[in-house]
Amino acid sequence: MEFLKNNKYNILFAIIIIAYALIIFTTGYYHEPWADEAQAFIHARDYSVTELFFEKLKYEGHPIVWYLIIKFLLLFKFISSSTIYENLFVLTCLLQVFAVYLFLFKSKIPLLLKILIPFTFFIVYQYPVVARNHSIVFPLLAVLATFFYANRTKNPYIYSFLLIILANISAYTYTLSCVLSAFFLYDIWGKNKFKIKKYIPTLITGLSLFITALYLNKPKDCTFPANFNFDNLSIDELLYNLHLSFFNYENEWLSVVELCIVLIFYCSAARIFCQNRYQLTLFIAINLSVLFLQTVFYANDWHYGYTILFLIFSLWILTDKNNQEKITIKKHFLFIISAVTLLITQICWGLKSIQFDINGNYCASKAVTDYIKEEQLYNKDIAVVGFKSVALHPYFEQNIFYNLDKHSLSSWKKEIKEHSVENIKGRKPDILILPKENMIEFIYLAKGYIESKEYCGYLFSKGVIKENNCFLLYKLDNAEKDKM
Numbered sequence: 001m002e003f004l005k006n007n008k009y010n011i012l013f014a015i016i017i018i019a020y021a022l023i024i025f026t027t028g029y030y031h032e033p034w035a036d037e038a039q040a041f042i043h044a045r046d047y048s049v050t051e052l053f054f055e056k057l058k059y060e061g062h063p064i065v066w067y068l069i070i071k072f073l074l075l076f077k078f079i080s081s082s083t084i085y086e087n088l089f090v091l092t093c094l095l096q097v098f099a100v101y102l103f104l105f106k107s108k109i110p111l112l113l114k115i116l117i118p119f120t121f122f123i124v125y126q127y128p129v130v131a132r133n134h135s136i137v138f139p140l141l142a143v144l145a146t147f148f149y150a151n152r153t154k155n156p157y158i159y160s161f162l163l164i165i166l167a168n169i170s171a172y173t174y175t176l177s178c179v180l181s182a183f184f185l186y187d188i189w190g191k192n193k194f195k196i197k198k199y200i201p202t203l204i205t206g207l208s209l210f211i212t213a214l215y216l217n218k219p220k221d222c223t224f225p226a227n228f229n230f231d232n233l234s235i236d237e238l239l240y241n242l243h244l245s246f247f248n249y250e251n252e253w254l255s256v257v258e259l260c261i262v263l264i265f266y267c268s269a270a271r272i273f274c275q276n277r278y279q280l281t282l283f284i285a286i287n288l289s290v291l292f293l294q295t296v297f298y299a300n301d302w303h304y305g306y307t308i309l310f311l312i313f314s315l316w317i318l319t320d321k322n323n324q325e326k327i328t329i330k331k332h333f334l335f336i337i338s339a340v341t342l343l344i345t346q347i348c349w350g351l352k353s354i355q356f357d358i359n360g361n362y363c364a365s366k367a368v369t370d371y372i373k374e375e376q377l378y379n380k381d382i383a384v385v386g387f388k389s390v391a392l393h394p395y396f397e398q399n400i401f402y403n404l405d406k407h408s409l410s411s412w413k414k415e416i417k418e419h420s421v422e423n424i425k426g427r428k429p430d431i432l433i434l435p436k437e438n439m440i441e442f443i444y445l446a447k448g449y450i451e452s453k454e455y456c457g458y459l460f461s462k463g464v465i466k467e468n469n470c471f472l473l474y475k476l477d478n479a480e481k482d483k484m
Contacts, residue, residue, distance in 0.1 A: 009111060010105070012115075013104040013105055013114070016100075016104060016114075016115065016118055017097065017100060017101055017104065017118075020097065020100055020118050020119070020124065021093070021097050023119075023124060023354065024093045024096060024097070024124060024125075024128040024129060025089075025090075025093050026358070027125065027129045027354045027357055027358060028089030028090070028092075028093050028128065028129045028131075029089070030357055030358045031089060031129050031130070031357050031362055032361055032362045032363045032364075032365065032366045032367075032457060033085065033086070033088070033130075033131065033362075033363060033365070033366075033391065033394070034130075034362060034363035034365070034388075034391050034457070034459060034469050035363070035365075035387055035388045035389075035390045035391040035469070036130075036132060037088070037130060037131055037132055037391075038085075038365070038390045038391045038392075038393060038394050039060070039390050040060075040062070040066055040067060040070065040132065040133065041070055041085050041088070041394045042390065042393055042394060043056055043057075043060065043067055044067045044068075044070035044071045044074065045070070045074060045081055045394070049064075049068070049071065052064060052067055053215055054215070057215065057216060058215060058216055058217060058218060058219055058222070059218075059219065059222045059224070060224075061171060061216065061218065061224060061226060061298075062133055062170060062171075062216075063133075063167065063168035063169060063170065063171075063174065063212055063216060064168055065133070065136070065165060065168045065169050066132070066133035066136065066169065069091075069136070070084075070088075073088075073091070080397060081394065081397055082394060082395050082396065082397060085394040085395070086395075088131035089128070089129060089131050091131070092127070092128050092129075092131045092135035092136070093128045093129070095128075095135065095136060095138075095139040096123070096127060096128035096135070096138060096139065098139055098142070099138045099139040099141075099142040100118045100123070102142040102143070102145075102146045103117070103118070103142055103312070103316075104118070106142075106146045107145065107146070107316045107319065108316075108319040109312075109315055109316060109319055112336065112339065112340070113315075113339060113343075116339075116340070116343040116344075116347065117312065117343065119347050119350055120308065120343055120346035120347055120349075120350055121305075121346045121347070121349035121350040121353060121462060121463075122302075122304075122305030122308050122309070122346070123138065123308075123350075124347075124350040124354070125349075125350045125353045125354055125357075126301075126302055126305055126353070126461070127305060129357065130302070132302075133169050133170050134169075134170060134302060134303075134305065134306075136169060137169055137170065137172075137173055137306070137309055138309055138312075140162070140165065140166055140169070140173075141166075141309060141312075141313045141316075142316075143162070144159075144162055144166070144313075144317075145313060145316040145317050148162060149317045150317075152184060152187065153187055153188065153191060156184075156188070156198070156201035156202075157201050159184065159201070160184075160201035160202065160204055160205045163177045163180055163181055163184070163205050164177070164204075164205060164208040164209075166180075167208065167209055167212050168212055170306075171216075171293060171297065171298075172290055172293055172303065172306040173306075174209070174212060174213075175289040175290065175292070175293050176286065176289055176290070176310060176313075177205075177209065178209060178289070179285045179286055179289050180286075181202060181205045181206065181209065182285075183282055183285070184201075184202055184205070185199075185202045188202060226297060226298035227297075227298075228296055228297055229296060229297075230296050232295050232296055233292075233295055233296050234295075237295045238288075238291045238292070238295055239259060241291050241294040241295055241299060241304070241307075242259070242262055242263075242291055242307065243255055243258060243259045243262060244299075244304055245262075245304040245305075245307035245308065246258070246262050246307075246342050246345060246346070247262075247345060248462055248463070248464065261338050261341050261342065262338075262342065264334050264338045265335065265338035265339055265342055266287070266311075268332065268334050268335035268338065269283075269311075269315060269335060270283055270284075272332060272335060273315055273318040273319060274318060279318055282314070282317075282318070283314050283318060286310050286313065286314040287307070287310055287311055287314055289310070290306045290307050290310045291307065294306075294307075301461040301462050301466060302461070304462075308346070348463060349462050349463040352460075352463040352464075353460050353461070353462075353463065356458075356460040357460065360457075360458065360460075361455075361456060361457035361458070361469075362457055362458070362459060362460065362469065363391050363457040363459070363469035364455035364456055364457035364469055364470050364471050365391035365392050365395070365457070365469070365471070366395065367455045367457075368392060368433060368455050368471050368473065369392055369395035369396070371453070371455075371473070372400075377431065378400060380429075380430040380431055381402050381427070381429040381430045381431070382400060382401050382402065382429055382430065382431045382432075382433065383401055383402060383403040383424050383429035383431070383432050383433070384401050384403070384404070384432075384433045384434075385403075385421055385424065385434060385435075385438075385442050385445065386434065386435040386437075386438040386441070386442060387435075387438075388435035388437060388438065388469060388471075389433060389434075389435055389471075391469070392433070392471075402427075402429060403421075403424050403429065421442075421445070424445055428448065428476060429476070430475070430476050431473065431474065431475055431476070432445060432446060432449055432473075432474040432476075433471055433472070433473050433474070434446065434471065434472050434474065435469075435470070435471055435472075436454070436468055436470035436471060436472055437467060437468050437469075437470070439472070446472075446474050448476065448477055449474035449475060449476055449477060450474065450475055450476075450477050451472060451473075451474055452473050452474060452475045453472075453473040454470065454471075454472050454473070455470060455471045455472075455473070456468070456470045457469035457470055458470075
């Protein structure tokens, strides 16, 4: 415990880490994974690495790193795949605890931010508890900022390798990797100008970024509703996405006040932490990159966390032993007030989400599959349709739904989605499971069925219910059976 004595705040940091770990592991234990978590797991379970790389991931819009991590876990054959799936939160929570440890003990960010940030919504709930590719971003950024960013020109190959990993986590980290790679090239140019060998790491990174863009190029038959639309690019849209990263939209006048608070924080942070034009340009580029992608491509609630992560990362790499200005209420009143306002809002979101996930159902898939197992319905013809039904599949070691092939609805490919519905039309199943959210689209399939059970779950995000994750279970009417 000697390390606790080296800094007067280390005991406080240790208490924060223990409290943080207890909160996220407890919440993860009660969390029911939903369709987006299941989608990646099914891909990793059902497809080979070559199938993922050359065929499947272009329909998902996600690079390969998270799928490789799941594939590695599935190598432990003595643990069933369903058990691994239900306990993925253990891995993501451990990674987040590690990231928070580095953030508290290794970063030079002001104490106020250190105390509050670990308990904000995306850090304490969304990314550790909901086990997806986004869960590994903060840990990797923490490693980059702690061990490699300051020494990037001394260890260029390691730094380039980490940038390649970063680019293959999500579309948002891809943009960040592009920004960091560009600045890395500038750094090397400033020190080595015409020494060609020094540019090899950046060339490798650039080639990798190009390959990643190629294998993620969206096919025409992809049904996922995300496309680049540069017509959306405007100051208004950028500010709109910046606002949604810190607040929910309630009314126009309140949103204007909230946006002013956000802008005051960013401007005061830039004034405090950026000591020259290079640092200011880096700060702007990192934080603008995430807003750019949110505006021209696609953004959902869980993507707004990247605004927070990129902000933390940019402040982290800009603060070191030689770049410290003591934060005081007298000198930095606007920075402190705006920071507390933004982070308290995020903390409230986190507390509400944790309370909801522990006391309610995030997704009803676990309840549905428990019913199938308890009633031993494996010998029945069971059919499922709709994207939300993907959440049912990982609880079984293999596909049990007759209208699906081995790929189990695990694709945004139009052909596969249509195939699953067509199979039902030709042969009525004994049990039909429909996602409640898509009832208007699939209600015609329930003709001749009796609604037997409704299982409710609700995706809770940013302190409010965002959408339902409910399922309706229908049983074939006896009169309909007699006709058959």
